[in-house]
Amino acid sequence: MLKVVLPDGSEKRFEKRVSPLDVASEIGAGLAKATVAAVMTTPETLDESGQPTRTVISATDLLPESGVVELRLLTKKDEEALDIMRHSCAHIMARAVMRLFPDVQLAFGPTTETGFYYDFWKKEPFTEDDFSKIEAEMTKIIAEDEPFERIEMKRDEAIALLKGAGQTLKVEHLETGLAENETVSFYRQGEFLDLCRGPHIPSAKFVGAFKIMSTSTSHWKGDVNNQALCRVYGTAFFDKKDLSAFLTQLEEAKKRDHRVLGKKHELFMVDPRVGSGLVVWLPKGAIIRKQLENLIYSELIKRDYQPMYSPVICRVELFETSGHYPYYADSQFPPITVDDGDRYLLRPMNCPLHIMVYESRPRSYRELPLRLAEFGNVHRFEQSGELSGLTRVRGFTQDDAHIFCTEEQVEEEFKNCIDMTLSVFRTVGFTDYEVRLSFRDWSSSKYVGDPEVWKKAQSSLERVCREMNLPKLDVVEGEAAFYGPKADFTVRDCLGRKWQLGTIQLDYNLPSPQRFNLKYVGSDGELHQPVMIHRAPLGSFERFTGILIEHFAAAFPLWLAPEQVRVLTISEKYEEYGKQVAARMKEAGLRVGLDLTSEKIGAKIRNGRNDLIPYLCVVGAKEEELGAVGVRGRKQGEMGAIEVGKFIADLQAEVAERRL
RNA sequence: GCUAGCGUAGCUCAAUCGGCAGAGCAGUUGAUUUGUAAUCAACAGGUUAGGAGUUCGAUUCUCCUCGCUAGCUCCA
Missing domain, CATH: 3.30.930.10 (Bira Bifunctional Protein; Domain 2)
Structure with missing residues (x-):
């Protein structure tokens, strides 16, 4: 008999062998449908560091026959679930690739922080045109929604199987990396069988949205002396929304690239x-x-x-x-x-x-x-x-x-x-x-x-x-x-x-x-x-x-900004006053620019904004009369007329504090 | 260093099948004297990364070199 302890402390007892999915069904049909995988902790067996052994397992893996296990069911809301699904998506991608290019050999396909990749041995490298073909095949596989099935066998049996399938890289991996009697696991999804520890999602439909991102080369087991492999990167999410958010974030991030900004802002x-x-x-x-x-x-x-x-x-x-x-x-x-x-x-x-x-x-x-x-x-x-x-x-x-x-x-x-x-x-x-x-x-x-x-x-x-x-x-x-x-x-x-x-x-x-x-x-x-x-x-x-x-994103705080203030004259009439103001600021230790061009003030503001100047100071008749500057802060927007001496003092304080 | 992709004006990018290399921004000059995100016009800007080849003709096709980009590898 097996005792299963759930996170809320409640217990369930099972006479026959069950999987996390069975446990989930006991609790409710909705939960069973939503279960992606599970975290199993066995308090009776300790790992190397003396902690109870904690394993992430597939929802369909069988729990031990007897004893006590703590079980936490993972749904797509749990952080660990995303990684498991992406790993499964890597399998789905490999399956699609095998369908399209039957003579490729499989290497490894782990997840990364933002997605997954799979390394293949293939005569010709993948091209971007292949992306859409692979994606289309993956979409088909996901629609077929076949389950992931775990199969265990002895190392030698596995080697024979992989030899028969012509997967020499995997054979080499088993022959060099594992003792003879060890048991290894495979995951089967339809016609696709891959040596893999798991865990996996119950079936393909858990992949909500995915995208092939890029290709590159890599080397077998990361060693440059080994043969070159073709790597295909992809990413996957439970929700389409998450994928598109990820893609826009990627686009946004590219705009911050220091090589682009360094050129644009002449750094x-x-x-x-x-x-x-x-x-x-x-x-x-x-x-x-x-x-x-x-x-x-x-x-x-x-x-x-x-x-x-x-x-x-x-x-x-x-x-x-x-x-x-x-x-x-x-x-x-x-x-x-x-x-x-x-x-x-x-x-x-x-x-x-x-x-x-x-x-x-x-x-x-x-x-x-x-x-x-x-x-x-x-x-x-x-x-x-x-x-x-x-x-x-x-x-x-x-x-x-x-x-x-x-x-x-x-x-x-x-x-x-x-x-x-x-x-x-x-x-x-x-x-x-x-x-x-x-x-x-x-x-x-x-x-x-x-x-x-x-x-x-x-x-x-x-x-x-x-x-x-x-x-x-x-x-x-x-x-x-x-x-x-x-x-x-x-x-x-x-x-x-x-x-x-x-x-x-x-x-x-x-x-x-x-x-x-x-x-x-x-x-x-x-x-x-x-x-x-x-x-x-x-x-x-x-x-x-x-x-x-x-x-x-090149919008530096005042103390770092190459040009801290720019004085913008309304027209030629205020050139003298503008020069005076700029000179006072320079005297006060500020890095000041002066825009005396015959552009209209709107254009000068626009240029100043695009140049990411922290403060723009408009000077015209009103400011000259008041001994002030019309301030526009990069963060604050229009700040109205400020007396020149006060404005300078404010900026000096901001610089001295290295305010962000 | 390896594999793949890319390289056209200062910048961002066009140029059909191999048929006169083009636009916006920036720049220069002139006009305008302007009140909070683009005033108008003219001018100038090119060994299409460099070299070789194929061709009547190459930005376009092929090869080499250089550089850039991504990943791999490396990182005292």
């Missing part, structure tokens, strides 16, 4: 004559960058950092000592060899130069933590296919700093770094970011440093992050750099791609005797090795500005 350029991935900051973009530099600099001073400058090019030996060269040779610009045979490298990072400062004389524990900061310009030879606007470039400037401290100081310093990053993010209004703590993979031998020190560092990093209540904190084992654990702050661009901005990294490697052999004299008079922390709250000015452009 930056990347010109092939300069070089791929090498950014030229146009005057307006340079102003934004300068404001960010000012923001960071004021934080540095507050937090007892010391500024320094160092060259962007230096002898290769420095990077040989650090270990970066030749390990990262592929992603560096090749060294320059000068007459006497010396080789110089365009620096791919700043740390060795900062270490030079630390090393310039013996250090005492009394001066630790030593925090050295530089807006360090670095160059990396990124793969050409990776380059993208401001977010992935070959030359960039980090808001870099290196903290040299004792082991006991690590926690406090780490905390300070997070605090600074959060403070900067808050100032620019970033709320939608994720923090990722990357830890060591204990089974790997690639890491340097004492495991005990690592353990201690990792637990203190995690403790600090928990204490600081970071939103969306993720701990990932095995993602640490070989030299130490790190915390990364990531955000998404308008196309949903994730980018790492701020980063804080502990480093036990560079100070070590194998590298720069850094020391300080402790209070005991003995020499000790310091710990280094690499940190950059913005990451780089390039990438951060790119994300910032998209965040504000």
Whole structure:
């Protein structure tokens, strides 16, 4: 006998084996119709972390014969349900593809955050013309509304079956990835049978709306050395409305693309004559960058950092000592060899130069933590296919700093770094970011440093992050750099791609005797090795500005706006007064423009609006008489006549507060 | 780097089947002197990314190079 506990605490008992769908029917026919899948928790069996085992299962999967299970039925209102349906939709797409192109082979078809994809091996790549054919076939399959049926068998049986079907990729997957006696599952939908863990929707009609989005290539098991596969991306929703909302949102997002806005508003350029991935900051973009530099600099001073400058090019030996060269040779610009045979490298990072400062004389524990900061310009030879606007470039400037401290100081310093990053993010209004703590993979031998020190560092990093209540904190084992654990702050661009901005990294490697052999004299008079922390709250000015452009859709708050105010004259008669007003504003430290063209005021307003100027100041007879400006705020609309001195003071306050 | 797609004026985009390369915006000049999202007109703007080929004739077809875009891979 099986006891099923439902979320409301009620219990149901079953003598014969039942599925979640049967349980749903017991409760009501409506619920049975709406059930997409179920979450089953078995309190009696614990998983690795000691929690009751929790599995998402198909509505038609059979529950255990006896014992106790907690069961939560999923309908399309539940978040998990969408993912399950999309996975099923991937199967439906694969089925449609198999019908249209019988000689393709199936690879994998998982869901993504916004939909799903399926990888196929196919001689000729898919074209956009194929999209509508595939979609039409999928529509047919959904109308047929056949159920998804789970079939389990032993590995060897499955291999024989797949060999018979000519699905050699799947055969290889089973042969290399699974032990002989393991049981594997298939899902069958009509004539389509696919190796799959599940779970799936009960039948095809649960797919309410779908769309094939794009194609691309991929590689079998993600390895470039393996054969190339054709990937088809799609998305699906329970409701047509949701799909069209998603598509319009996608269109809207594209309008925020920093590459488009950067061109339109003359913020930056990347010109092939300069070089791929090498950014030229146009005057307006340079102003934004300068404001960010000012923001960071004021934080540095507050937090007892010391500024320094160092060259962007230096002898290769420095990077040989650090270990970066030749390990990262592929992603560096090749060294320059000068007459006497010396080789110089365009620096791919700043740390060795900062270490030079630390090393310039013996250090005492009394001066630790030593925090050295530089807006360090670095160059990396990124793969050409990776380059993208401001977010992935070959030359960039980090808001870099290196903290040299004792082991006991690590926690406090780490905390300070997070605090600074959060403070900067808050100032620019970033709320939608994720923090990722990357830890060591204990089974790997690639890491340097004492495991005990690592353990201690990792637990203190995690403790600090928990204490600081970071939103969306993720701990990932095995993602640490070989030299130490790190915390990364990531955000998404308008196309949903994730980018790492701020980063804080502990480093036990560079100070070590194998590298720069850094020391300080402790209070005991003995020499000790310091710990280094690499940190950059913005990451780089390039990438951060790119994300910032998209965040504000180029409508920057007053303190960041390249042109903060524009004075618009009604006619030539007020040119003198307009010039006077603009001069006063400039004198007050505002970035002011002056529109003296012979356009009508409507056109000037329109131009100012399109240029996203925070404040437009109309001046004519009335304003001249009052010593005022007719203000029109980008957010506020018409604000009426304001006395010039007061208006200037208001704006100065808004800038000083860095109001958003 | 790989696979696919794309590349026409500063920008956004046209150009039928291979048959005189065109428009809007921006720019320049002139007229207009204007009260809250486009005043009118004239002018100028091109090695159709670059190169080679096929053809009487190439923006259009083929090949190569460069660049851009998406995805993959990479990311100290």
